Amino acid sequence: xxxxxxxxxxxxxxxxxxxxxxxxxxxxxxxxxxxxxxxxxxxxxxxxxxxxxxxxxxxxxxxxxxxxxxxxxxxxxxxxxxxxxxxxxxxxxxxxx
Numbered sequence: 001x002x003x004x005x006x007x008x009x010x011x012x013x014x015x016x017x018x019x020x021x022x023x024x025x026x027x028x029x030x031x032x033x034x035x036x037x038x039x040x041x042x043x044x045x046x047x048x049x050x051x052x053x054x055x056x057x058x059x060x061x062x063x064x065x066x067x068x069x070x071x072x073x074x075x076x077x078x079x080x081x082x083x084x085x086x087x088x089x090x091x092x093x094x095x096x097x
Contacts, residue, residue, distance in 0.1 A: 001071065001072050002070055002071060002072075003063050003070050003071065003072060004070070006059070006060070006063065006072050007060055007063075009056075010053075010056040010057065010059070010060055013052075013053060013056060014053045014056065014057070017046070017049045017050060017053055020046075021046050021050075024042065024046070028042075051084075051088070054084045054087065054088070055080060055081060055084045056080075057080075057084070058079075058080035058081060058082070058083035058084035058087070059072065059076060059077055059079075059080030059081075060080070061080065061083055062076045062077075062079030062080040062082075062083060063076050063080075065079070
């Protein structure tokens with residue numbers, strides 16, 4: 001796949017998920033508070049969708065490092081997965097410690 005096509009798809013996905021999350025959170029809130037117990041399933045779905053967006057961003061970052069004819073190959077995808085995993089481990093470590 002070409003880098004430009006992948007970039008357009010990734011940014012469209014991230015934008016759509018972010019807008020959907022903001023609209024959802026705005027509609028669910030009551031007096032500025034969101035009941036996480038009642039919205040547990042929906043929040044988990046948004047976390048999964050945002051994790052997919054994180055992997056897409058990782059692949060885009062790995063694609064900017066490698067300049068192989070403007071295409072994304074399997075090594076670029078694996079590099080993106082590694083970047084996303086390192087970021088998730090770093091963020092979880094920041095919350096725990």
